[in-house]
Amino acid sequence: MQPIIQGLLMISASVVFCLGYYYLSNWLLDNIFLPAHGKNINRNISLANQIRPWLFLFPALFALLVYLAYPVLETLRLSLTERHAYGDEWVGLANYAQMFNDQKFWEAFRNNISWLVIVPAISTGFGLLAAHLTDRIGWGNAAKSIIFMPMAISFVGASVIWKLVYDARPVDQDQIGLINALYLFFGGDAPQTWITMSLWNNLFLMIVLIWIQTGFAMVILAAALRSIPEETIEAAIIDGSNPWQLFFRIKVPQIKGTILVVWTTITITVLKVFDIVYAMTNGHWDTQVLANYMFDKFFRGNDWGVGSASAIVLMLLVTPILVWNVKNARKEIQ
């Protein structure tokens, strides 16, 4: 029970601490350091108003700097050093060279690329289809709920769920995995162990993530579809366009921006995919991916240099999206 009490204490302590910090720092600013009375009242008020935003921002900024910004730089440094008992030694690009000579790294890299191509495309496609179809029927919201549901299930939970689907039993026994049962029913000669089937097994792992991410794509694209101005659709119908044209020529072009956002968001999720591979194959049978490769190097190999180098590769893969996002955000603010 002790951790729970610790947790409750932590919750109350952090609530009291945060509110106390914000309240006290504001009070000190207004009443002690720069009081809004006396002879410097104007100067004090304007100065206080310049300082106040930073009081509000400080805890968040501090946490962001320590927990996200600093690690990026530190990982970069670690990727260029080798750990020894007597301290860190600068080794330049040696870790990268070692990694690029590792078969497993290239396997992980290749797999990551195919995940990147396949998962966002199919998830977004299915999501668009589901959004379009469920908007046109009475029980659409219930259907949406169900397609969206895997979003709440952990990657590990989803891996267990799908492992049962892919399960294989010896040929003389009743199959308990749905896929093998169907495979035999439709004339397959022997049950297959799908998880160990090189190359194809990657696809079977991807299906798990597609199953999870489609709901996300659907929810956002459904909202976008609904926000299309009706006039454009009416005009198209009056001009005699058929349902296909209506969908692909009128609706899809108008939600292109949203499709792109969904696509990139899923891309980022895919890049970091770890749990599914870790739980289902742990990178065996040619299913390694970068995030799991990194975890392997870090925890099992205890090789911080190469581990950091592979993290940097992940970071580089994310960077184009990062730049694009930041550019958009800045445009929007101006």
Added chain:
Amino acid sequence: MDNIVGKKSSLSWAVNISVTVLVILWLIPTIGLLVSSFRTADQISTSGWWKAFNSNEQNIIVRTANPQTQKIIDGKYVIEGMLFSSEKEMTISVWGVSSRAIDGYIPGETAKLTKGGEITLREDGHYRMINENPFTGSRGMRVFVTAPMAPEFTLDNYRKVLFDPKNVDGMGKAFLSTLTVAIPATIIPILIAAFAAYALAWMQFPGRALLVAFVVGLLVVPLQMALIPLLKLHMHIGIGKGFLGVWLAHTGFGLPLAIYLLRNYMIGLPKDIIENARIDGASDFKIFMKLILPLSFPALAAFSIFQFLWTWNDLLVAKVFLIDSSGQTEVMTSKLVELLGSRGGNWEILATSAFVSIVVPLIVFFTLQKYLVRGLLTGSIK
């Protein structure tokens, strides 16, 4: 929208069918696991979960009473009895006396025994063995019985996984650990982020746009970047591995999304209210506590749900910052992975444990879906 021009789409049945197919595809894997968690190990390994609702044929091996119970009737040695205990009602469809021909006889027929004598078995399990010479041996004879079983479900798996203190693979403790990780890791970032989001949305200061861009940039930084440096840092300043470390890590990793979501929401709040409050002399702290926080409830709820689901479902952060070699602080996701390795074939344990771990997020999801969807939309469409 198709009925704008006055005709209902003739494809409506096709749409209904397609959606039904999609829904079934999406639902079936989870249903499979749920159904399996209510079946016994025997049932799971002998038939697919989709057959759980049929009455299915079951092959069982039972023994007759042992030879000491034999009586002499009319100069012959006789053993009589019932194969099943009285509370289980079964109707035998076929039976046999050797493992090579378990379906050799139908009820009412008489089988010759290799060691001499014969046995007659009735449909309800009543048997009668007759022999010229005494039956020998210390144990009863094996009889192979095939009988259709009514569908049967059990709560035993849940009892074992959650409440059995002797079960080292139980989820009870891990459940509490997961809860202990998730709740503080949800509440702390909200507090910190809300203040920062207010500053970024409604306060004027130089560098604001730059800071927003900074937050947006951090939004996509892979977690993997932070693992080694932060673990090093935690070890260095004495936090080590434990709940404190995992709370702090989740707080740091959750902040960019929290700030981004809340700022996007707050900036859409009506400007007049805030300006008026300012003119009336309310301080920023007061405006934030009395106006912004209550008005931002939907966004706060949305982020709490995200963060709760994410921390509850997380494996990587817990593995790096929480779980030490003592194994006392293991969370459910990590326990599940372990079970996948060690109890890969024991689907009754796996299915039940998995369901225990996903039931809380599912409840949260279905009750608070409205806020989740709204939050997703604030976060993505901009």
